[in-house]
Structures are given as structure tokens and as C-alpha cells.
Amino acid sequence: MSRARYVGAQGLRSAWYGAQYAIAKRRSAGFNRPGEPPFKPTNPVDTKELRASFFRLFAQDRANIEAGLYPAPADVRVADLGKAVKRAGHFLKDIADVDRRRVARDGAEVRETLESSNRYPAYYRQNFHYQTDGWLSDESAQLYDHQVEALFTGAADAMRRQALAQIVAEVKGRDQREVALLDLACGTGRFLRETMRAFPRLKATGLDLSPNYAERARQLVAPWPHVEIVEGLAEAMPLEDASQDVIVSVYLFHELPEKTRKAVMQEAARVLKPGGAFIIADSLQFGDNEGLDGILEYFPEGFHEPYYKAYLGWDFTPPMQEAGFTLEHSENAFLTKVNVWRRA
DSSP, X not given: OHHHHHHHHHHHHHXXXXXXXXXXXXXXXXXXXXXXXXXXOSSOOOHHHHXXXXXXXXXXXXXXXXXXXXXXXXXXXXGGHHHHHHHHHHHHHHHHHHHHHHHHTOOOHHHHHSTTOOSSOGGGXXXXXXXXXXXXXXXXXXXXXXXXXXXXXXXXXXXXXXXXXXXXXXHTTSOGGGOEEEEETOTTSHHHHHHHHHOTTOEEEEEEXXXXXXXXXXXXXXXXXXXXEEEOBTTBOSSOTTOEEEEEEESOGGGSOHHHHHHHHHHHHHHEEXXXXXXXXXXXXXXXXXXXXXXXXXXXXXXXXXXXXXXXXXXSHHHHHHHTEXXXXXXXXXXXXXXXXXXX
């Protein structure tokens, strides 16, 4: 019965977000922009592999739940229907503005309002994904997770949970109260909430630069009052040396310029205890699954991802090794790759 419930709930969820993505796609102007050559991906999209990897993700997620690694998702409930419809309306209403910025290649509206601010680095003062207000409004914090789920037709949370499976391996056999975990660039706290559902006594901290997203994260983790949400830069963490047993980063590195990626790696090494794990869940890169290389090329065309093209061919290994990390485990989860790096 639990397996049937999982399949039914996730199927309904995928259909819900997939329908919204289809509507958004119909309302958009397509990939081609006036005055520019038509967009032609270098690699064709292998639709058969795309579907197969999508279903493999949910099969793995279900297997993890059945093995007791983490609780089943609890986000498909009749009581939440009203909120879901409201978020869907907000998402679809914002599509026109998102598409306008995409066609005009305008991803810097936020910068115009924050030009005199030195709180946020230049790379951060942008309309990532072309979303209104970038990362810097309550409205954006309310919309972001819904937008990402629509983009991945309901698979984003399942991809994130594959990082949670790696946290399980780090916590197993230890007193949760003695394990310090940092969710780096925790955003709205959606992943941190799922982590706390699995490990309610974990000594956890979330770090994010956006005050709006940090406040949203505080709301989501309010049932666990011992969890702290801190505002700050990933490349200059306001945390003590060797204070964390585990750091997890979900969808951070593809949003950073190369220099900042390296700085974050060095900071992670400083903050982690010797032997600690740095779990990085981020977009696939070219060659991780050649059948999906074609779809990776579409992301920076449809969404404002200024550092994504360079990320696709970027080698994590040299700067991670320079920072003192060794790759211990790697696995693909649909369009996400989860790597576990061990600090010397």
C-alpha cells in the first residue's frame, strides 16, 4: 500500500508541475531571439534516455524510502491544495516578465537597484533564472521552489533527496546531537527541512546570503528550534574553523563564477573537521550522461544562468584536491550529480 501511495502521489505531483511547465512553454517566445541566429544545440536530446533516467530517479527514491533512509515526502495533501493553486497562479503570472527578460537577455534588473550596495557581490546582483527580484524579495522566496519544480516537472525534490541519502551514511551510528551539519546556500530551507524530518536532533545550520530566503528558511525549520539560519557569503562563511562534520551544498556551484567556486572550496575545507564530508549535489556536466548532454545546452538559453556554460565543462577535481579533498562517491540522479568529497 505504501508503494502504491508513493507512486500515486509522485505521479500526480509530476503531472501537476509538468502541466504548468507545458503552459509556461506555450506562453514563451521560444529559444530563438530577434536578430540572432537560431539556437541549435551541439548534441541532440536523447528523449528515451531522458525518460528512463527520470523513472530511475523515482525508483531509487522509493527504494531509499523503503530502506528507511529517510521519510516519505509529505507534500501531496488535500489540505495544501489551496496554497498550491495560489503558487501556480503566481508562477504563471510571472512567466510574461521572465520571458521578456529572456528575449531581451536582461538579467541585471536587480543590479540597477543595488548598484550602491556593497553587501552583495556583483555576481549575486542578477535576476537568476530571469526571475523577478533575483534572490532578493519575499515574493521571489515564495516562488522559487515552485519554479524549480515546474522546470523539472516535479523531480527537483527527489533529486535533492539523493543528497540526503548520503547524509544518512555520515550520521549512521552516531549521536545526532553531536553531528554538526551545514546546509550551504540553504535557500528557502526546503532541503534542510527534509534533512530535519529525517534527523530531528541534528545539530544543523543553514547559511544563505539572501535575507528574504533566510527568513523563509527560518519559517520552514521552525519546528526544530535548535536549527540556526545564518546570513552570509559562501566564500566567507561566518563560522569557526573545523566546526562542521558535514557540509551539504545543493545547486550552488553552477550559479558561481570560477574564482568564487574555488574560494568556496577553500572555505569548506576550513570549516570542516578533518575527515568531514562535503556533499555536493549540482547539475550534471558534459559527459556525466552523454544521452542528456543535449538538454544541458538548453538551460542557459531558457533561463538566466550566466556561469552555467562554463560550469558544464569545468573540472572539480584539481581545485578540490588543492583544497584538501578526495572524491569518495559519485552518482547521477536524473539531471543532478551527487558527489561526496572527504576532507583530509
